[in-house]
Amino acid sequence: MSSVSSVSHEERLGRAFAPVAEAIEAGRIPGGVLGLIDAEGQRGVLAKGRAQVVPNAREMREDTWFDLASLTKVIFTSVRILELAAQGTIDLDAPLISVLPDLRQYNPDAWERKITFRQCLGHQTPFPAVEPIYTYGRDPDLLRTFILQREWRAGPSVYSDINYILLGLALERLEGKWIREMDAGKGFAWSADPEQSAATEDCVWRHRVLCGEVHDDNCAALEGSGHAGLFGTVASVLDFAEGVLNASRVSPATVALMRTPLSDKRTHGWERPYIGWSGGGHCTADTIGHTGFTGTGLWIDFENGRAWTLLTNRVHPTRHFDSGIFALRRAVGDAINQA
Numbered sequence: 001m002s003s004v005s006s007v008s009h010e011e012r013l014g015r016a017f018a019p020v021a022e023a024i025e026a027g028r029i030p031g032g033v034l035g036l037i038d039a040e041g042q043r044g045v046l047a048k049g050r051a052q053v054v055p056n057a058r059e060m061r062e063d064t065w066f067d068l069a070s071l072t073k074v075i076f077t078s079v080r081i082l083e084l085a086a087q088g089t090i091d092l093d094a095p096l097i098s099v100l101p102d103l104r105q106y107n108p109d110a111w112e113r114k115i116t117f118r119q120c121l122g123h124q125t126p127f128p129a130v131e132p133i134y135t136y137g138r139d140p141d142l143l144r145t146f147i148l149q150r151e152w153r154a155g156p157s158v159y160s161d162i163n164y165i166l167l168g169l170a171l172e173r174l175e176g177k178w179i180r181e182m183d184a185g186k187g188f189a190w191s192a193d194p195e196q197s198a199a200t201e202d203c204v205w206r207h208r209v210l211c212g213e214v215h216d217d218n219c220a221a222l223e224g225s226g227h228a229g230l231f232g233t234v235a236s237v238l239d240f241a242e243g244v245l246n247a248s249r250v251s252p253a254t255v256a257l258m259r260t261p262l263s264d265k266r267t268h269g270w271e272r273p274y275i276g277w278s279g280g281g282h283c284t285a286d287t288i289g290h291t292g293f294t295g296t297g298l299w300i301d302f303e304n305g306r307a308w309t310l311l312t313n314r315v316h317p318t319r320h321f322d323s324g325i326f327a328l329r330r331a332v333g334d335a336i337n338q339a
């Protein structure tokens with residue numbers, strides 16, 4: 001349902017921040033930043049809590065940098081793929097081997113060689129949901145070869161990082177350089193100043209609290225990939241969202257595909273509303289969104305001309321804790337859209 005227009009921007013933001021503040025005070029998350037922007041370009045930001053609690057404590061600020069995790073998929077990778085498609089450089093319905101001819105090159109009948117760009121964008125492939133690629137070594141060149149030549153176990157279509165790791169490899173092949181050497185986009189980066197960043201996990205295999213360096217294990221081992229690794233602030237995420245809403249940051253053709261359904265839950269890269277989704281139960285049908293494992297999320301409502309982003313450090317100092325992030329995201333979305 002559409003929201004009531006008489007609710008002020010400040011009131012909507014304050015109401016939506018209330019469950020965030022409650023989660024911080026209850027100790028479920030160390031801190032968080034919420035940003036909201038509307039069709040007129042009016043924006044508001046609220047921050048609370050700690051950016052880091054161990055080994056040192058630092059306050060959360062409105063300009064704190066976050067490891068955006070899987071928001072990398074929608075802010076960076078899918079935009080690049082869709083823009084290349086709009087330019088005619090790639091065909092979304094062509095198999096990945098049109099750019100990665102060496103994918104499962106020793107078996108011309110392998111199912112992996114039939115996977116298309118569009119299928120990867122919509123997570124409509126048989127790839128497994130997760131794979132600990134980082135446990136196979138730390139050589140990023142060798143790991144890329146391993147990914148391309150591995151005989152992957154096939155299963156039902158699920159949300160899989162492998163889809164976007166492969167899309168990232170395609171981008172690297174097309175541009176002739178690794179993702180970490182590419183322009184991350186205005187306001188974004190592939191790492192951040194630890195003193196200006198929200199800490200993530202006390203990593204058991206890197207033996208340190210991660211801060212300003214990528215949390216995702218596979219992305220770290222690959223030294224950059226298409227599924228994670230992007231850093232940004234609430235301002236940079238809102239800038240991106242505004243550029244999508246008014247089609248100034250990406251082409252109208254790309255925005256159209258971002259809004260075009262591929263399944264009952266997904267568009268080209270993004271999620272769309274369904275029962276229990278992260279944006280809550282009161283989003284318009286013309287809303288897209290995505291979340292990141294570290295505690296991040298972005299939702300864009302084209303019907304109401306607004307977007308909101310919730311950035312938290314919910315995996316700090318450990319992921320092995322029920323932060324309540326799933327319910328928190330829905331509560332924030334409901335407070336914005338039910339106002």
